[in-house]
Amino acid sequence: MFIENRSRSSKGVDVQLIIYYLLLISIGWLTIYSSASNHIAQESFFSFNNVYTKQLLFIGTSLIIGFLILLIDSRLYVHYAMYIYFFTLLLMILVLFIGTDINGAHAWIKMGSFSIQPTEFAKFATALALAKFFNEGKTSSEKRFLWINASLFILVPIIIILLQKDTGSALVFLSFIILFYREGLTGWILLLGAIAVGISLFTLFLNEIYTIALLTTIFLVFWFIQKKDKKKMIRNVILYVASVIFVFGVNLGYQNILQDHQRMRIDTLIGKVEDPLGADFNVNQSKIAIGSGGFWGKGYLHGTQTKLNYVPEQSTDFIFCGIGEEWGFVGSMLVTSLFIALILRIIILSEKNRNQFVRCYGYGVAGIIFMHFFINIGMTIGLLPIIGIPLPFISYGGSSLWSFTILLFIFIKLNNN
């Protein structure tokens, strides 16, 4: 009953998005092939010991999934959004009990030689659920708690993911703030976020005493300027107190909640610790690989750093190194621009669409892809601490590719109607 008839799909899918998608997965496969094929251990091309052969299978299945999504009636997603969301939450909770560890994250379900990461699917499920949530008419009492309710949609998966020790994916769910902001969350949230990041960095770079001293100075300056405006003074006091508490929170979180290796990653990023052969090794090698590419790159299959394993995880989290090394600045620019083009296209299409469900879902998709792009590339070029999340469409991995395909193609389908 959900298979739609031909006349309704005649409007055509957005060709631009499909082209961006195909370009990205092709670049991904070529890079995986290059980084995995080195001078030793020449396996047959068709051997499933090769990551590139496996990835070819993932790409094939992704294309089938994408095609199927385009065939299925889009009303199905609207109708079943909540069910899908709760189902994936259930799977994620299940993982906590029966999951296996891969790269330190207890987030995988092993099925034969393949492993699936339910978190990946929670991303589109959450996007669907939030779209449905915002799309439904609200009573006035519901509107009062709108943002608290909306936050719950992302907080629950974040908590489960943190329990799985997968910090990277947890951060990705914060990308829904972009959607919230578009749907009316006060702009203060962005300012507060910026202030929070600033205070965090300041605290980590120096220490909490200096930060509090600075905050106090700013507070006193505002106190004298805005003496007459009682309302603003109260707001300032609240902000000040909250900031001071936040400073201690940052310090406490840094010291106690972060694990040693995470603390190390932050320390090396902000230059507190220099250890090019130890904690710094990965970032350093990543920068060397990308930096050695030069303007035009070393040429396809001629990279040395990625092939010779100087770069860790060169076909998954650090795959951008292969692009940077072999295709140089030109290639890096093309790939990063391609991502932003894809994301902006999604946003533009979302805005054009009259349907709030589609718009919300679109912003969710754009946010997720952007967050991945932001963290992953930022990490490889040494601007952000190492956080292990894949580069969408490009990194090796079935779960990741499938979930991004589903994420994107549902949007294409929704937008189509």
Add this chain to the structure above:
Amino acid sequence: MSQPLQKRMYIIMGIMLVVLLVYLFRLFQLQVLDSSYRRSAERNALRQITEHPARGLIYDRNDSLLVYNDAAYDLMVVPKELRTFDTLELCTLLEISKEELIKRIDKAFKWSKMIPSLIAQQMSKEDYGYLQEKLHKFPGFFVQNRTLRHYPHPIAAHILGYVGEVDAVAIDRDPYYEMGDYIGFSGIEKAYENELKGTKGKRIVLVDVHNRERGSFRDGEEDVKPMQGLSLWSTLDLTLQEYGELLMKNKRGSIVAIEPATGEILCIVSSPSYDPNLLVGNVRSKNYMMLVGDTIRSPLFNRALMAMYPPGSTFKLANGLIALQEGIITPNTIYHCPGGYRMGSHTVACHHAGSTNIYSAVQISCNTFFCKAFYNILSNRTKYPNIQSAYQSWKDYVNSMGFGVKFNSDLPYELKGIIPSVQYFDKKYRKSWNGNTIVSMGIGQGEAGTTPLQMANFMAIIANKGFYYKPHVVKAIGTKNNLNDRFKDRIYVHIDPQHFETIMEGMDLAVIGGTARSAKIEGIHLIGKTGTAQNPHGRDHSVFVSIAPKENPKIVVFVLVENAGFGATVAAPIASLITEFYINREVKRKDLEKRIIEM
């Protein structure tokens, strides 16, 4: 409400574009502005490995191998790539102490952080195999292939020479050499270093993060293959050399045999000697110190080139030739010998009495005859106005025969011997001297000093009747037919050929019925002259020179055995055996051979 919210799209898109710009700027900085990453990448993954060429081989004149190469392995370190490793395990593998290892690594650090330095040298194949498997545990270390000299026959150590690691001076002089390279230190290895060393190659390999080689960089485009050094064909005759060393066993002294028609040295023995295999590989310095420390036998001392002896009676032949050429005597000149040559208060004794001409004087080695002849050469005032010019003329003859000068052929570290200058005697005798003052030089005693090589070459001059080719030890370079053209020039002595015939007649008589009877060989026409070099420090040295066959000389031999007394007793039989062995390829006189070996 919806209008202002829609504008938020631009804020969101703006933030994303800002992120893109920041990332692009960062990428531009990493990839284009900062070139240090490219260098880091090369340091990471590229390792230039010097491919050491094998040194050239050395053959004897009959294509028997004298020197070849054996594989050995050096452990190298690139200090910058070092990480913490299990020092104890590596020390056990290398069989060195922890302090020693740390010392060597520190030294490498001081020299260069990037360029590989030597840590352990010349490991055997077995050690190498074992280490190679564990190498991944020791980042920064790798193994380099080398070759070591090997000598299938433990002979001719002095002449073949040895190789050792270059020192700082040699590296300064020639940038081809790097620390840890080998260079010829003596003998043929030194004289033909340029031919033997070959050309280094280089190989650029990719090294992965675990310090394992992962194939060549750009499919070996920039690799250069090493070129093996040129092979040399020595003039030495392996079996003759072996035989000579056998005869000189337990004796001190020297044998030099030359093919007069070419100047090729057939055998050159200095005894005591040592096994050249001792000065190879990582035992070299230890053994070298041992050999240097052996001051009693001094096995490293090459007597054939570096020991200076009074030439003894064999020098009479030179004076005879000069006297004949100067017209002081003719073959018919007869001097009376009353049993000694008297001059004023003292006498040069002679063991016989009677009248002699040049033939019999050579035959019986008459001191008186040659003292007189020498005196007369120096007293020829019709030709020379004073003693100085007469002596200078004599000295020019002697120098042209190769005495008192260096040959500068392919034998490093030769001594030039002593033929004193006019100035020397002027100073010594305050300008008042005459032929009698220095008459002992006429019979090969006194100030004159010669090396075995010079004496053997003198025999070659006699055999050639007036010329010689510089005595040398390398015949051909590269291929057997590519003859060494450094020594193809004849060097003439200004004495007419017939005078050599006169002298050779005398040497013939000496063997037939004179002092050199013990050198006679059945079937080979050997002529010779004994000598007894006076030794102020002990028993006289036994000296003998020979030419054979007289009609068509194939081999001239000089033998000197220290502290063995008369020339006839030891030196003459040895020269005779050498000649017999070389010409007949076998020795029939087993008793004589046995007696000499057991001496």
